[in-house]
Every structure is written in structure tokens, then in C-alpha cells.
Amino acid sequence: MSRSCSVWGGLSIVTLLTLVQWESCCWGMTLNSVQLHPASSRPARAEAGTVPLRHKRNWVWNQFFVLEEYTGDDPLYVGKLHSDVDKGEGRIKYVLTGEGATTIFTIDENTGDIHATKRLDREEQAYYTLRAQARDRATNLPVEPESEFVIKVQDINDNEPKFPDGPYQAHVPEMSPVGTSVVEVKATDADDPTYGNSARVVYSILEGQPYFSVEPKTGIVRTALPNMDREARDQYLLVIQAKDMGGQMGGLSGTTTVTVTLTDVNDNPPRFSRKSYQFAVPESLPVASVVAKIKALDSDVGANAEMEYRIIEGDGLGVFRVEPDADTQEGVISLQKNLDFETKSSYTLKIEASNKNIDPRFRAQGPFSDTAMVKLVVENVDEPPVFSSPISRMSVSEAAKVGTIIGTVSALDPDSTNSPIRYSIDRNTDLERFFNIEAATGVISTAKPLDREVNAVHNITILAIESLDPAQVGKGIALITVMDVNDNAPVFAIEYETFVCETAQPGQVIETISAVDKDEPPSGHRFFFSLTAEAAGNHNFTLRDNKDNTASVLTKRGGFQRREQAMYRLPVLIVDSGSPALSSTNTLSIRVCDCDSDGTPQACGTEAFLLSAGLSTGALMAILACILTLLVLVLLIVTVRRRKKEPLILDEDRDVRENIVRYDDEGGGEEDTEAFDMVALRNLNVARDSKARRDVTPEVPTLYCSRPPPYKITPDNGIFRDFIWDRLKDADVDPSAPPYDSLQTYAFEGSGSVAESLSSLESLSTDSEQSYDYLSDWGPRFKKLADLYGHNDSSILSLW
Incomplete structure (x- = not known):
């Protein structure tokens, strides 16, 4: 069956494309055509006297x-x-340009027919x-x-629904x-949702019944059975279809x-596996020790199983x-x-276990708790002694x-x-064994x-030992104060460094002193x-007790002079309040100083005074x-001695200057000086006191270049001094004596020898031409030194 269709009216030349979809006229057939009109064209009018027919039609302009x-x-x-314009004469040709022209879409330039040469996919390009x-x-x-x-x-239905989140x-x-x-599932369909039912999805459950269901339109999965128990089955696998x-x-x-997991709720009470327990506990177990462990079982998990x-009840309350x-x-249990x-x-306990949450x-199902009896049997143990x-x-x-x-x-044996x-x-x-203990009592x-000042508290450990079993030892502490x-x-x-200014006035406080005591009286x-x-x-000076465990030292006069006295020593008596009272005398040394206007010392003591007042640069030079x-x-004396051409001793055979170590040994000659040295002799005769007494006011030394420090004469040095002076007198009359470096003579034994002299030199004849007084050559030189510096021989000797 066919029906003729006509297009009403004419369009201006500006109108390019017209897609006429004539649904009512052509029974759903779609006509894709474009009519190009000249600018002078007009829509056709109905002939006079004719009645135009109205048809239901859809117009979609400019679209294929x-x-x-x-x-x-x-x-x-x-x-x-x-x-x-195209009258069918073949002088018009049609040209197509734009998206896909010549590659996807072709046009017959003579007829204007358009064809698609490739397979099209709306989901790629619509x-x-x-x-x-x-x-x-x-x-x-x-x-x-x-x-x-x-x-x-x-569009055609060429895409199945998909679950992007599955x-x-x-x-x-x-x-x-x-x-x-439970969950909402969502499927998407790539087809055109505006055309037909290609993209309209409906959900259904393929696996998971009868426990769960799904809403067809929304995709919401819901529970379908009541009282699903996690303890019986905790996981389900569902298969959902979208069509x-x-x-x-x-x-x-x-x-x-869809994997559905049932989460736990506290729907099970705890239960003990037994109604009574028994444990043995040694009596020697220390406090806080674990005695036993019991456990109630709960089918729930996590916080729902917390106990x-x-x-x-029981007689062990307070003990366990x-x-x-x-x-x-x-x-x-501890x-x-x-x-x-x-x-x-023995002890008996009734213990209850209950859920926290x-x-x-x-709750209406019953109490979420359970009880069990626990018996604790105390075991006897041989225990060490225990101190009271x-x-x-x-x-x-x-x-x-x-x-x-x-x-x-x-202590007692328990x-x-x-x-x-x-x-x-x-x-x-008790390392120093300050204390004893009687073994029996x-x-x-x-x-x-x-001595409390050494150790005020003694912490000693006392051992108590069982006589029947020495391995059992108890320990106690004795704190002895x-x-x-x-x-x-x-x-x-402290050790005070006190000074007084030369410009100090009477009544001026120059020092405040305090005291310490190792004792600790109860009242302080x-x-x-x-x-x-x-x-x-x-x-x-005078002293004033301040009544606060301090005292002030004050001047009684003014006009102190370092030149007159550089140091004062003030003995201070300190008495404590003990019973009986003890006291001590402590000496306070006070130096006289030259101070500035603020009372700050600039120079103190005699030495500073001499350097500042008496010694100029010329004097030091x-x-x-x-x-x-x-x-x-x-140096000159040493040089002259070395330049002598003649030997020091003409007869070398009778030279007995060797250091005699044993009387049956000649020794090593002049080079052997280890057995006896003049330096040791000088150190024996005179001993320098390197420490000046601090409790004696130092004297003002005289200004000379070579005054030696004072020497302390030892008790036995007198005989050596007399011996040396005798040799000096002999040397004064013998100007030809050679300048020997050291005194090595065995003709003098010293005092106090029970055997007297043992030296064979004592038996030598006095008529011998050889002189053994080797110190005699120093006599003329001592005299020259004395004449040069204006001192006597003893001064030169002590200087040397």
C-alpha cells in the first residue's frame, strides 16, 4: 500500500535544508530530502474553490x-x-563539506544523493x-x-548495562x-536514554535469596529475612543483574x-566453661604476683566481647x-x-564475669553475666626468718x-x-666494722x-639465719643515727683576705667575719x-660582736703606713654555745694598702711599696x-783554668784525687764523680728554707744585687763549716794552688765516727810535696771577690 505525499509551500533561497518527516501522511515512513528554492519563490496557494486538506505531520528542519x-x-x-535552479539539464553540481565529508559521507554531484560509506556508532559520535x-x-x-x-x-540497543562501582x-x-x-547499586547504559527503552534499566537479584532483595528501579539492596545471626553465618555473596x-x-x-558482611551486636552473654576452678598458691608468693587466670567465653567479638x-563473695576478699x-x-587473679x-x-572466691557494653x-533476654567458684589452696613453704x-x-x-x-x-621462724x-x-x-651483734640475742x-661529722647515719643489714637450715636467711635493716x-x-x-687603707679613719669597719662548726646542736x-x-x-684594731654569728673588725686609729708596718695579725677568739663550750683562736691577717678614693686597694705590702717608691728604672737596671x-x-775563671798549659798536678803517679768507693778499688779517676759531689756537700751544709713563715711580719730587704735568701743551718753543719774555714786560711798563703772544680779529700772523717779515721791518707808523711788540700786554690779568688764587692770571705762563700 502506498500513499502520495506532497510538500506544501515554497521556501526562500536562504533556507538550505528541510527534513520533512511526514508521519501521518506516509504511515511512519521518513523522507530525508532537502529542497533548495530560489529567492523569488513563494509558497503555493490553493486554487480557488478548493478546500485544503489538513494532515497531521512532524517537521524537523535542517536534519537527516x-x-x-x-x-x-x-x-x-x-x-x-x-x-x-536545477532543471535537470546537468549544468548544476552539488558539493558537500564539513564533518566526515568525503570520508564518511559522499554526495552524487549530479543527483545530490548522500550516502554513508562507513559503519557509524552513536556512542562515539551522535x-x-x-x-x-x-x-x-x-x-x-x-x-x-x-x-x-x-x-x-x-540509536539502536547495542550496549548492555554496566556497574562502574562494582x-x-x-x-x-x-x-x-x-x-x-544494605547498599545501593547503580548501572549505566551507553545507549540513548531519549530514544526508546535502550537505556531504561531494571534490577533483579540472581543469587542471595531469600536473605536479601533488590528494588527493580532504584537498585537498593535490602534484608529479606529477620534475625540473621552473625554467629551462625557472617557473610553472604549476592549477584545483582541490570537489564x-x-x-x-x-x-x-x-x-x-555484592559481598554483605554481618556486623556483630552484643546479643550473647558471657559463659564460663566450668562452674568451679581450683588452684594451688605457694605461701611464699610475693604480693602483686599472679595467682591464676580464668576466662568466660563470649560468642560476640570486639567491644561486644569485652569482659x-x-x-x-568468698573469704578471700581483700586477700585477692x-x-x-x-x-x-x-x-x-593476683x-x-x-x-x-x-x-x-585455703580461700574460696565467687567471681562474676559480665559484658561491658x-x-x-x-537486655530483656536475661542477665548478660555468669559466675564461677574459685578455690585457692595455700601450699606450705619453708620460709626464712622474719624480723618483727x-x-x-x-x-x-x-x-x-x-x-x-x-x-x-x-626475728622468728614463721x-x-x-x-x-x-x-x-x-x-x-658495715665495711669498717663499727658495730657488733650478739649471735644469740x-x-x-x-x-x-x-664520729658524727664523718658518718651521721649507719645503714646496716642484719642477717637472721635458721640454725636448723642455714640456707634460710632473713634480712632486716638497722638504721643507727x-x-x-x-x-x-x-x-x-673562710680564709679572709683583709686589708686596711692607709687613709682609713678611726672606727671604720674593714672586715665582717663569721664562723662555722662541724657540730650540729639541736637549737642551732x-x-x-x-x-x-x-x-x-x-x-x-678592735672587734665588735654583732650578736648574729658575725663580728666586725674596726680600726682604732688612722694613719696606717706601709713603710712602717705592712702587715698586722689580729688573733680572734671564737666560742660556741655547746656544753661544754669549745673555742679556738683564729688569726686574721690585715695588709696595709694604698687605696684610691673609692677605697679600692691599688698596692699592698712592703714589696709593692719598694717597687713603687724606692726602685726606679735605673735601680732595676x-x-x-x-x-x-x-x-x-x-765564665772568665773557667776559661783561664782551661787555658793553662802545664798540668794541674806534676806527679800523676801520686795523684790521689780519685773518688774512693772501696778501699780495694782505685775508682775511675777524675771523671768518676758519681760517688761524691761537692754539690751534695754544699746542700748538706746549708739548707734553703723555701717557705717563708706566714705568721711573721716580713722585714724590708736591703737593696743589694746578690744578697742570698736566708739559710737554715742543720745541727751537724758546724764541723763542716770549721773545716772549710781552716782550708780557706791555708789557701790564702798559697797563691800557686790550681783551681780545682770540686773538693775531694778523704783526710777528714767528720764527727761521731766510732772507728775514727779509716782513711789510709791519714798515715801519709807531712813532708810530702803533694798537697791534698784542693780547696786552697779558692782562697785568692774569694779574696778578689771580697775586694771587688766589699764583703768578707764568709759572704762570698755563702754567695757561691
């Missing part, structure tokens, strides 16, 4: 339709272009925009303006009511999986305690007090005599055997004099200061020149 996924062998016809033009074949000039039109790819993981509490939402075409036959479908344990272990949820088998041999929905007091505190005076009883310690006890002191805590006494007695005199708190220290009786009447002259003189 082409079916996607065309699989035919021939090009797919899309539509036709035609211009009113429409194409092209431009059409009619040209004169001879001149190639356009006979119509260029027009734009669209070729739309028409597979799904979901959780729902156990025991949830029917219809509880397009509204679920009708022929539609495409896709699936996804609380408590003792609700129970606490939950956070990791294992066990009830840990000891709170020491056990004694002889006192009580109870779901109100299941772990720490015994005692005190003793530091003046206590050796053997003074301080106190007594006591076992039924009641073994006798012997006591001893752990010497690792435990009486502690002093073993040495005590040494009580103070006044046995130390007070002294200056109280010191009294005063000058000694010898110093009380001096005219220089003179002293240095004197020292240099003496050194040159010594």
Missing part, C-alpha cells in the same frame, strides 16, 4: 537521520539535496554537521548560498529487621556482585583481686596480701665508748618447726669510736667573738748589670 551500526554491503542512503552548496558546473560559481545541516546518528562490599548489623537498607529495554525480552543485561570481672586482661579478656600456711590454708534490645620490724631505728651518741649497747633486733635464730651483720654494709653494740656532741671548735668560715649554732687577752689592748757582671766573672 541515519541508523547506527549499519552492516549492509552497499553504502547506506542518507538523503538527497536538490535546488530549484551527530555530524555538514554544509551543502549548488554550483554551476561550467563556471564553478555558486548558484545558491551555502547551507548547514545535521546528520544525526539514530563489585560492592557492604555491612549490615546482625539481627536487623526485614527491609533494612535494559525495561527488563523486556531481547534486552541486554550486566551483573555485579568485666569482680569478686562478689581480679582484673580483666585487655588483650585476652581473661580474669587475672595476690594483695602475704599468705601464711600456718594461719590459713550491653545492647538494650537484648623490717627496719629497726636506733640512736647512739658519738661520744659512746666501745662496747656501748645500742639496741636489739628480733614455719611450724620454729627453728632457733642466729644473728650476724652483713659486712658489705641480736643485741647491737659499738665496736669502734663513732649518731647523735652529736660538742667536740669541734668553731673556726673562720651560736658563736661569740672577741679578741684574745694579748690583743685586747692593741691600739690598731743596676741590679741586672750586677748579676751579669757576676756571670761574666764566673
Whole structure:
């Protein structure tokens, strides 16, 4: 059956494309055609007298339709272009440009027919925009303006629904009511949702019934059975299908999986596996030790299985305690007090286990707790002796005599055997053995004099040993405090460096002194200061007790002069308040100083005075020149001795200057000086006192270049001094004596020898031409030195 169709009216030349879809006229057939009209054309009017027929039609302007996924062998016809100028004479040609022109879409330039040469996919590109033009074949000039039109790819159902977020993981509490939402699944379809049912999806559940269901339109998965128990089954695997075409036959479908896990709720009470337990506990177990562990089982997990344990009954209340272990949820029973088998041999506890977190929905099912009886049997253990007091505190005076009883310690065997006890002191805590203890009685006494200032508290360990079993040893502590007695005199708190200015005025405070005492009287220290009786009447300084354990030193006059006296010593008497009172005399050294206007010392003592007032630069240079002259003189003497051409001793056979070590040995000659040295002799005769006395006011030294420091003469040096002076007198009359370096003579034995002289030299004839007084050559040189410096021989000798 066919029906003729006509296009009403004419369009202006500006209108390029017209797709006329004439549904009512052509029974659903689509006509794709474009009529190009000249600008002068007008819509046709109905002839007079004719009644126009009205037809229901759909007009879609400037658009072609082409079916996607065309699989035919021939090009797919899309539509036709035609211009009113084209009279069929063949002088008009049609040109197509734009998206896909010549590659996807072709046009017959003579007829204007458009074909698709490739398979189209709406999901890749839904429409194409092209431009059409009619040209004169001879001149190639356009006979119509260029027009734009669209070729739309028409959808077919060629894509199945997909779940972009799948597979799904979901959780729902156990025991949830029917219809509880679990998860929402979502499928997408790439087909055109505006055309037909290709993209209309319907959901269904393929696996998971009867536990779960899915809403067909929304994809929401819900529970379908009540009281699903996690403890029976905790996980379900669902398969959800999405089908397009509204679920009708022929539609495409896709699936996804949903793993549903039931989460726990506290719907199970704890339960003990047994109703009674029994454990053995040694009586020697220390406090806080773990005695036993029990556990109630709970099918729930996590926080719903957390336990609380408590003792609700029994004779072990206060002796034991129970606490939950956070990791294992066990009830840990621990000891709170020491056990004694002889006192009580068993305990009974009733322990309750309950859930911490109870779901109100299941509270009506009954109590979420359980109880069990625990019996603890105390085992007898051979225990060491126990002191009646772990720490015994005692005190003793530091003046206590050796053997003074301080106190007594006591220990007992806790076992039924009641073994006798012997006591001893752990010497690792009493290294100096200050104390003794009687083995049988435990009486502690002093073993040495005590000194509180050395050790005020003695911490000693007392050992109690069972006589029947020495391996059982108990330990106790004895804290012995040494009580103070006044046995130390007070002294200056520090070593004061006190000075007084030359410009000081009478009554001026020059120092404030304080004292310390090693003793510690209960009421604290109280010191009294005063000058000694010898110093009380001096005219220089006085002392004022400030009544606060300090005293002030004041001047009694002014006009102090370093030149007259550079140092004053003031003896201060300090008395403590002990019983009996002790005192000490402490000397305060006061230097006289030259001070500036602020009272700051600039120079103190005699030396500073001499350097500032008496010694100029010229004087210092003179002293240095004197020292240099003496050194040159010594070098000159040595040089002259070495330049002598004749031998020092003509008869070498009779030269007995060797150092005699043994009388049957000649020694090593002049080079052997190890046995006896003149330096050692000089050190023996005169000993320098390197330490000046600090309690004697130093004298002002005279200004000379080579005055030696004072020497301390030892008791036995007199005989050597007389011997040397005798040799000096002999040397004065013998100018030809050679200048020997050291005195090596054995003709003098010294005093105090019981055997008198043993030297063979004593038997030599006095008529011998050889002289053994080798010190005699120093006589003329001492005289020359004395004449040069104006001193006697003894001064030169001491200088040398």
C-alpha cells in the first residue's frame, strides 16, 4: 500500500535544508530530502474553490537521520539535496563539506544523493554537521548560498548495562529487621536514554535469596529475612543483574556482585566453661604476683566481647583481686596480701564475669553475666626468718665508748618447726666494722669510736639465719643515727683576705667575719667573738660582736703606713654555745694598702711599696748589670783554668784525687764523680728554707744585687763549716794552688765516727810535696771577690 505525499509551500533561497518527516501522511515512513528554492519563490496557494486538506505531520528542519551500526554491503542512503535552479539539464553540481565529508559521507554531484560509506556508532559520535552548496558546473560559481545541516546518528540497543562501582562490599548489623537498607547499586547504559527503552534499566537479584532483595528501579539492596545471626553465618555473596529495554525480552543485561558482611551486636552473654576452678598458691608468693587466670567465653567479638570481672563473695576478699586482661579478656587473679600456711590454708572466691557494653534490645533476654567458684589452696613453704620490724631505728651518741649497747633486733621462724635464730651483720654494709651483734640475742653494740661529722647515719643489714637450715636467711635493716656532741671548735668560715687603707679613719669597719662548726646542736649554732687577752689592748684594731654569728673588725686609729708596718695579725677568739663550750683562736691577717678614693686597694705590702717608691728604672737596671757582671766573672775563671798549659798536678803517679768507693778499688779517676759531689756537700751544709713563715711580719730587704735568701743551718753543719774555714786560711798563703772544680779529700772523717779515721791518707808523711788540700786554690779568688764587692770571705762563700 502506498500513499502520495506532497510538500506544501515554497521556501526562500536562504533556507538550505528541510527534513520533512511526514508521519501521518506516509504511515511512519521518513523522507530525508532537502529542497533548495530560489529567492523569488513563494509558497503555493490553493486554487480557488478548493478546500485544503489538513494532515497531521512532524517537521524537523535542517536534519537527516541515519541508523547506527549499519552492516549492509552497499553504502547506506542518507538523503538527497536538490535546488530549484536545477532543471535537470546537468549544468548544476552539488558539493558537500564539513564533518566526515568525503570520508564518511559522499554526495552524487549530479543527483545530490548522500550516502554513508562507513559503519557509524552513536556512542562515539551522535551527530555530524555538514554544509551543502549548488554550483554551476561550467563556471564553478555558486548558484545558491551555502547551507548547514545535521546528520544525526539514530540509536539502536547495542550496549548492555554496566556497574562502574562494582563489585560492592557492604555491612549490615546482625539481627536487623526485614527491609533494612544494605547498599545501593547503580548501572549505566551507553545507549540513548531519549530514544526508546535502550537505556531504561531494571534490577533483579540472581543469587542471595531469600536473605536479601533488590528494588527493580532504584537498585537498593535490602534484608529479606529477620534475625540473621552473625554467629551462625557472617557473610553472604549476592549477584545483582541490570537489564535494559525495561527488563523486556531481547534486552541486554550486566551483573555485579555484592559481598554483605554481618556486623556483630552484643546479643550473647558471657559463659564460663566450668562452674568451679581450683588452684594451688605457694605461701611464699610475693604480693602483686599472679595467682591464676580464668576466662568466660563470649560468642560476640570486639567491644561486644569485652569482659568485666569482680569478686562478689568468698573469704578471700581483700586477700585477692581480679582484673580483666585487655588483650585476652581473661580474669587475672593476683595476690594483695602475704599468705601464711600456718594461719590459713585455703580461700574460696565467687567471681562474676559480665559484658561491658550491653545492647538494650537484648537486655530483656536475661542477665548478660555468669559466675564461677574459685578455690585457692595455700601450699606450705619453708620460709626464712622474719624480723618483727623490717627496719629497726636506733640512736647512739658519738661520744659512746666501745662496747656501748645500742639496741636489739628480733626475728622468728614463721614455719611450724620454729627453728632457733642466729644473728650476724652483713659486712658489705658495715665495711669498717663499727658495730657488733650478739649471735644469740641480736643485741647491737659499738665496736669502734663513732664520729658524727664523718658518718651521721649507719645503714646496716642484719642477717637472721635458721640454725636448723642455714640456707634460710632473713634480712632486716638497722638504721643507727649518731647523735652529736660538742667536740669541734668553731673556726673562720673562710680564709679572709683583709686589708686596711692607709687613709682609713678611726672606727671604720674593714672586715665582717663569721664562723662555722662541724657540730650540729639541736637549737642551732651560736658563736661569740672577741679578741684574745694579748690583743685586747692593741691600739690598731678592735672587734665588735654583732650578736648574729658575725663580728666586725674596726680600726682604732688612722694613719696606717706601709713603710712602717705592712702587715698586722689580729688573733680572734671564737666560742660556741655547746656544753661544754669549745673555742679556738683564729688569726686574721690585715695588709696595709694604698687605696684610691673609692677605697679600692691599688698596692699592698712592703714589696709593692719598694717597687713603687724606692726602685726606679735605673735601680732595676743596676741590679741586672750586677748579676751579669757576676756571670761574666764566673765564665772568665773557667776559661783561664782551661787555658793553662802545664798540668794541674806534676806527679800523676801520686795523684790521689780519685773518688774512693772501696778501699780495694782505685775508682775511675777524675771523671768518676758519681760517688761524691761537692754539690751534695754544699746542700748538706746549708739548707734553703723555701717557705717563708706566714705568721711573721716580713722585714724590708736591703737593696743589694746578690744578697742570698736566708739559710737554715742543720745541727751537724758546724764541723763542716770549721773545716772549710781552716782550708780557706791555708789557701790564702798559697797563691800557686790550681783551681780545682770540686773538693775531694778523704783526710777528714767528720764527727761521731766510732772507728775514727779509716782513711789510709791519714798515715801519709807531712813532708810530702803533694798537697791534698784542693780547696786552697779558692782562697785568692774569694779574696778578689771580697775586694771587688766589699764583703768578707764568709759572704762570698755563702754567695757561691
